[in-house]
Amino acid sequence: MKEPERPKVLRCNGCNEYEQRTVSFLQEQGVKDRKAIAVVLGNIYQESTFIPNICEGGQRMPYQSCRRGGYGLIQFTSQDRYDGLGSHARRIGKDPSTLDAQLSYIVTEPQWKEIEPDLKTPGRSVESYMRSTYRWIGWGIHGARTSFAYDYLKRLEEVPAEIPALPPVIEAPTEASPS
Secondary structure, three states, X not given: OXXXXXXXXXXXXXXXXXHHHHHHHHXXXXXXXXXXXXXXXXXXXXXXXXXXXXXXXXXXXXXXXXXXXXXOOOOOOOHXXXXXXXXXXXXXXXXXXOHHHHHHHHOOOHHHHHHHHHHOOOOOOHHHHHHXXXXXXXXXXXXXXXXXXXXXXXXXXXXXXXXXXXXXXXXXXXXXXXX
């Protein structure tokens, strides 16, 4: 009997831990298209090179110390977005300077919610996804984000999903335990 085919997930070859965790996070959020994920990765790379505790200008510092310019993965620049990150992190009990807190916050923002249906629509072009992400980030300088997206696109590959290991079977004792 042929074993059923396992579901596929995307893996990013040559990516660091934060990049791969972002790929996994996006897939868990329902973003499955390689190009959509590559565009999100390219934008984050352009904004922060995946350094969550980076303040605009390149200094690494805790969230509370960055008081000018953007902060974090997507350079939360406006006061509302910056404060929103801090409030969200407090609410979920995480440090706003971490990848996990920032990814968790990103998907709650109205800017993300506005483009989320676009990112969950498969089969679009890199340029189409890039136009959507402009509404999310609102960058002032386009920079190399599209080139970065194409680089990530080359590195994203479908692989069979990991099957979680079953917990070990604990057998009941055959004799009465000593008291």
